[in-house]
Amino acid sequence: MVSDSSHQNPQECEMTRNQRGLVETCFEEGQYESGIAVLEQLRSESFKPPVSLVRQLFYIALYPPPPSLDHVEERDLNPASPSKGSPTKTKHQAPKMTFAPSVNASEAAQRLLLSFVRTNTPTSLFQALPQPGKSDELPFESDDHDSVVAKESLCIKDAKHCWAILKEGFVPRIKISQPSLLAGKKRRGKLIANTEEYIEEKYSDSVLAPVAEHAWLVLQWLVELFQRDESLASGDGSVKHSPLLLLQIPSPRSGTGLRWEADAPLDIVFYCVSQGQPQRRQLGLELMALLIGICLTAEFDFNMFLEQVTSRLYSATPEIVQTFMSGFHLSRSAQLFKLALCRKFLSDESGGRNPSSRRPKPQARAVRAARGAAAAREQNLSFTSANDSSASFSASKISMPPSGDIVHLLTGPNGRTSPAIITVKKELLISYAYLQQIAEQRDVEWQQLATDGRLEDQVNSVFGGESYAQQDRDALISLVRVWAMN
Incomplete structure (x- = not known):
């Protein structure tokens, strides 16, 4: 069983009640930028921020900006007519304020979250994220509900997983009908706000994006958190992985077997690589590298994950296939995974499998019972932590095929050719x-193929027939000649 108790900093203490109160007071009064500034001043390696405040930072960071034609939606509440009322009454009238986070507050929250992930331990920050399959182990104090954002931020705790909070429309804009001060609260005002579960009209006729336009920095935060956790968890094993990321993959509903539900993060990966901005594409590739790390652990169903990735490649455009396949890290584990992915893609293509029916179905996992004693032994292993020894155990299942298999996939009849197939063969x-x-x-046969000219001939044959493959052919021939000298 995976444990999330590792990597705790013994010197990282809880913030004091007074420190926490300074921030909460600002948030309760709707002064989010001031509260964020105070929290920034309190940021330290010695003090971990309270879970509820980090969750509120997420809510503020994910709060959608106002529609372009309605910038005063929540700010001009019951404006007083200048012709009505005496100057004295106007002077003493409570200032108009909004309890909905501003764009500046959202940007400040995003910056502070990125600062925290570089200061504090991943485990302490991870507690503010949704915990798949866990009951509420962190009860909320009554003070947590003193502000609008504290109450509304509970939607983050209740989300299915951390990927859900990034989705377009997950955090709706607060719809305010009438501001009102609650009786008995003289020191701090409370706004009666109503967050209706609605989606902006602009979303009604389109599929919601897995990453909202204003949530990219929060995705960057998640990637950096899991990368830091992976770095801290690295031991002497051959495969690095993030134990905290593994915890965001739900356990099987049956309670037994391997984790496999990676559709949500994979949707984000392929959405990222489809973007025009290089930074967003790179973010998706970094997330994919993290997913490869956990898919090689003994707690993850590698074959199911490989199937999920392959099915997405079949429905992707040639440009996305090119970006995705060329973005793998130059590490043994990443390249082993890419090799397995290429082999599966080309094997299924030559076998005539229908790409439209490739999406993995959860009920198909029942066949695992027939995979023998080795599979049963793997499923029954009890882990106290997701460490690198478990990763090495599973990574050993990916073996290097003989060069003959590679040549067969490269030159064998695929029934058809396409830019995507050419890209996969090149990779x-x-x-x-x-x-x-x-x-x-090294494989002796591979060395002979490279040195005696046969591999160059095969590259010319496979990549020389289509105009769109000419550039790939020229690049590969240059590489083959380099390989022949090594």
Whole structure:
């Protein structure tokens, strides 16, 4: 069983009640930028921020900006006519304020979250995220509900997983009908606000994006959190992974077996690589590298994950396939995964499988019972932590195929060709050559293919027939000649 208790900083203490109160007072009065500034001043490696305040930061960071034609939606509440009332009454009238976060407050919250992930331990910050499959182990004090954002931020705790909070429309704009001060609260005002579950009209006729336009920095925060956790968890094992990221993959509903539900983060990965901005594409590739790390652990169903990725490649555009396949890290684990992915993609294509029916179905997991004693032993293993020894155990299942298999996939009849198939064949060769170069024992047949000219001939044959493959052919021939000299 995966444990999330590792990587605690023994010197990281809870913030004092007075420190927390300074921030809460600002938030209760709707002064979010001031509260965020105070929290920034309190940020320290010695003090971890309270879970409720980090959750409120998420809510503020994810709060959608106002529609372009309605910038005063929540700010001009019951404006007083200048011709009515005496100057004295106007002077003593309570100032108009909004309890909905402003754009400036959202940007400040995003910056502070990124600062926290670079200061405090991943485990302490992780507690503010949704916890799949966990009961509420962190009861909320009554003070947590003193502000509008404290109450509204509970939607983050109740989300299915951390990926859900990024989705377009997850945090709706606060719809305020009438401001009112609650009786008995003289020191702090409370606004009666109503957050209706609605989606802006602009969303009604379109599929909601897995990452809202204003949520990209929160996605960056998640990636940096899991990368730091992966770095802290790294031991002597051959495969690095983030134990906290593994916890965001739900356990099977049956309570037994391997984790496999990675559709949500994979949707985000492929959405990222479809973006025009290089930074967003890179963010998706970094998330994919993290997912590869956990898919190689003994608690994750590697074959199901491979199927999920392959099905997305079949429905992707050639440009997305090119961006995705060329973005893998130059590490043994990443290249082994890419090699397995290329082999599956080309094997299924040559076998005539219908891409439209490739989406994995959860009920298909029942066949695991027939996979023998080794599979049963793997499922029954009890882990006290997601460490690198477990990762190494599962990574050993990905073996290097003989060069003959690679040549067969490269030259075998695929029934058709396309830019996507050409890209996958190119990446198949590149990954296999890289793994051969770093292997302790190289495949003798591969060396002979590269040195006697046969591999160059095969590249000319496969990549020379289509005009869109000419550039790939020229690049591969240059690489083959380099491989022949190594």
